[in-house]
Amino acid sequence: MLQLFKMAYRNLGRNRRRTFFSVLAVAVALALLLMIAAILEGEMRGAIDLSIRLHTGHLQIRAKSYEEEKLSLAWDDLVENPEQIVTQLEALEEVKAAAPRLNASGIIATRDESVGVQVIGIDPLSETNEPFYQGMVAGEYLTPDDREGVIIGLPLAEKLDLKVGDTINLLVNTSNGDVDEQLFTIRGLYSTGTPGYDKSTIFMPLAKAQTFTRTEGHASLIFILLNDIDQTDAVAAALQSSQYKIETWREMNKLFVQMTGFANVYMAFLNLIVLGVTATVITNTLLMAVFERTREMGILTAIGMKGRQLIALFMAEAGFLAVGGIIFGLLLGWPLVAYYTKYGIYFGDMGMTGIIFGDTIYAHLTVSDTVILIIMAFVITLLAALYPAIVASRLEPVEALHS
Amino acid sequence: MEVTKLTDVTRVYKIGEVETHALRGINLTIGDGEFTTLVGPSGSGKTTLLQLIGCLDQPTSGSIYLRGEDVTRLNRNQRADLRKAKIGFIFQFFALIPTLTAYENVEMPLLLSGQNNGRRKTRVMELLDAVGLSDRAHHRPDQLSGGEQQRVAVARALATNPVLVLADEPTANLDTANGDQVMEIMQKLNQETGTTFIFATHDPRVIKYARRVVTLCDGLVVENNTAKKKD
Numbered sequence: 002m003l004q005l006f007k008m009a010y011r012n013l014g015r016n017r018r019r020t021f022f023s024v025l026a027v028a029v030a031l032a033l034l035l036m037i038a039a040i041l042e043g044e045m046r047g048a049i050d051l052s053i054r055l056h057t058g059h060l061q062i063r064a065k066s067y068e069e070e071k072l073s074l075a076w077d078d079l080v081e082n083p084e085q086i087v088t089q090l091e092a093l094e095e096v097k098a099a100a101p102r103l104n105a106s107g108i109i110a111t112r113d114e115s116v117g118v119q120v121i122g123i124d125p126l127s128e129t130n131e132p133f134y135q136g137m138v139a140g141e142y143l144t145p146d147d148r149e150g151v152i153i154g155l156p157l158a159e160k161l162d163l164k165v166g167d168t169i170n171l172l173v174n175t176s177n178g179d180v181d182e183q184l185f186t187i188r189g190l191y192s193t194g195t196p197g198y199d200k201s202t203i204f205m206p207l208a209k210a211q212t213f214t215r216t217e218g219h220a221s222l223i224f225i226l227l228n229d230i231d232q233t234d235a236v237a238a239a240l241q242s243s244q245y246k247i248e249t250w251r252e253m254n255k256l257f258v259q260m261t262g263f264a265n266v267y268m269a270f271l272n273l274i275v276l277g278v279t280a281t282v283i284t285n286t287l288l289m290a291v292f293e294r295t296r297e298m299g300i301l302t303a304i305g306m307k308g309r310q311l312i313a314l315f316m317a318e319a320g321f322l323a324v325g326g327i328i329f330g331l332l333l334g335w336p337l338v339a340y341y342t343k344y345g346i347y348f349g350d351m352g353m354t355g356i357i358f359g360d361t362i363y364a365h366l367t368v369s370d371t372v373i374l375i376i377m378a379f380v381i382t383l384l385a386a387l388y389p390a391i392v393a394s395r396l397e398p399v400e401a402l403h404s
Numbered sequence: 405m406e407v408t409k410l411t412d413v414t415r416v417y418k419i420g421e422v423e424t425h426a427l428r429g430i431n432l433t434i435g436d437g438e439f440t441t442l443v444g445p446s447g448s449g450k451t452t453l454l455q456l457i458g459c460l461d462q463p464t465s466g467s468i469y470l471r472g473e474d475v476t477r478l479n480r481n482q483r484a485d486l487r488k489a490k491i492g493f494i495f496q497f498f499a500l501i502p503t504l505t506a507y508e509n510v511e512m513p514l515l516l517s518g519q520n521n522g523r524r525k526t527r528v529m530e531l532l533d534a535v536g537l538s539d540r541a542h543h544r545p546d547q548l549s550g551g552e553q554q555r556v557a558v559a560r561a562l563a564t565n566p567v568l569v570l571a572d573e574p575t576a577n578l579d580t581a582n583g584d585q586v587m588e589i590m591q592k593l594n595q596e597t598g599t600t601f602i603f604a605t606h607d608p609r610v611i612k613y614a615r616r617v618v619t620l621c622d623g624l625v626v627e628n629n630t631a632k633k634k635d
């Protein structure tokens with residue numbers, strides 16, 4: 002057995018160039034797959050993370066009848082006395098920050114254009130709005146008692162050709178089903194790096210939003226960030242009440258959870274293609290080796306080597322190729338993944354309005370993805386060697402010696 | 405006792421529609437300890453005959469016995485086992501595994517027949533010594549001369565103490581001096597160990613060492629000279 006490995010190892014040295022290319026084929030495939038896995042995983046994680054920070058929080062408290070899609074402002078559908086609940090929430094040590102938000106649908110009308118937006122009333126001082134005050138790119142952020150100011154997303158400003166200090170006419174639905182309109186001044190522009198979101202969302206202080214929409218003393222939801230995402234279920238359970246509905250980030254981001262499943266199918270498909278190409282290279286290499294060494298295998302067979310021992314010899318060779326390829330693949334793939342984990346890949350606006358996707362994807366490689374890909378590369382290389390090995394084992398010694 | 409016995413052995417090669425009758429009915433008995441040469445013109449069937457005796461191939465008809473056992477109907481694995489245990493081969497070309505040293509080449513049949521480490525080592529050194537190559541044990545074939553390579557092949561053929569050693573034109577690629585040296589070594593081993601040798605050759609130098617010459621022509625034995633030469 003040891004001799005077999007010795008022979009296999011030395012056989013690899015016989016045609017160094019070919020061995021090099023086989024190892025390279027495995028290495029490049031593995032590096033590529035690590036990269037794809039890391040980007041897909043990073044994209045999914047990034048998207049869910051962003052969605053939590055901007056849109057859903059870890060938990061939300063809503064009125065039982067609130068329907069997110071309708072942005073209803075009827076008092077029955079809203080949370081009453083939100084400040085009181087927030088005070089209670091902030092006393093919990095798991096809660097990092099909590100604040101009421103009021104969501105309304107609106108239309109911005111400029112001289113020659115009008116676009117639909119989501120108007121969100123926020124407590125400007127709350128830490129829950131960090132992505133927006135951190136993301137200010139021009140002008141000033143909101144102050145709580147501002148009665149005429151809004152901040153709008155940079156892509157929206159560009160689209161409507163607006164700048165800080167400009168006035169816009171804003172129409173909103175009110176709690177009693179009417180539409181009201183008022184002029185607002187753009188105090189500042191923000192960017193969260195999420196074009197789909199920034200293009201369609203504008204903010205004003207909660208108090209103004211409440212008077213504007215006739216929902217004084219009410220909020221659409223209470224947005225809650227926790228110190229640790231893993232505490233979500235525990236806190237959700239603790240907050241259960243007959244009056245309100247508690248939504249977790251998982252429930253609110255169902256779309257992403259589904260997309261993760263889709264991404265996994267997509268990745269399996271890519272894996273199949275990449276490894277298929279590698280397998281072809283390995284099969285060809287070893288098949289060439291079989292034909293070159295026909296006579297030699299004839300001699301081995303003549304002195305009593307059995308078919309299965311010849312198979313083992315070729316499998317050992319493939320095993321070395323696989324291990325070498327995996328080592329080089331990791332050496333190649335890890336720095337690449339590390340680079341994109343740190344600096345990300347800039348994709349720009351992927352053109353999906355309303356869907357929260359960052360403009361930059363940061364790679365994220367999990368241990369389980371790495372292990373699975375290593376095992377796959379190894380198994381596929383061995384499988385690819387099976388056919389040449391069987392060809393070798395079926396050679397008749399006489400034919401082998403004649404050629 | 406006879407080592408091998410062939411009765412009415414034929415071998416027909418079929419390539420497409422073309423049939424080649426390489427052997428047309430061979431009857432031959434080789435006794436224990438013989439040092440026999442097969443001669444005959446090119447294409448007369450010498451190599452074919454050696455392959456059949458060596459269980460590398462199977463006859464189209466007729467029977468072949470090795471030490472009284474009918475080997476005609478054995479399957480692949482059984483034939484491999486039989487070759488491993490009872491037969492040694494020496495070929496004209498590329499007889500050694502190029503990636504293995506002289507030592508490892510000789511060791512290979514011992515490894516295949518599962519001999520333990522200690523016994524292998526003694527045996528390999530004893531054989532290399534017998535063919536005068538103890539000092540070349542760790543050279544690869546490409547670092548050995550043709551004569552040396554063929555002597556390693558002789559050592560390998562004898563490694564498992566086979567009952568029969570088959571050599572197909574063992575001197576064809578060697579100059580006179582080396583050819584003689586290889587023949588003398590084989591002769592010596594034949595006398596010392598009693599191992600039976602069968603050669604196929606055109607080489608008069610080999611014929612001069614033989615004690616029995618079997619002449620083939622067109623797939624038939626045409627002359628069976630048992631007492632060609634006495635020692």
Ligand SMILES: Nc1ncnc2c1ncn2[C@@H]1O[C@H](COP(=O)(O)OP(=O)(O)OP(=O)(O)O)[C@@H](O)[C@H]1O
Binds near residue numbers: 417424
């Ligand atoms: N594998 C094969 N397929 C088809 N025909 C073959 C095969 N091997 C040998 N033959 C034919 O069988 C006949 C006998 O060949 P063989 O090789 O046994 O002769 P030989 O006596 O060894 O000749 P040489 O002295 O040239 O080595 C020849 O006509 C040869 O062409």
Ligand SMILES: [Mg+2]
Binds near residue numbers: 450572
């Ligand atoms: Mg021949």
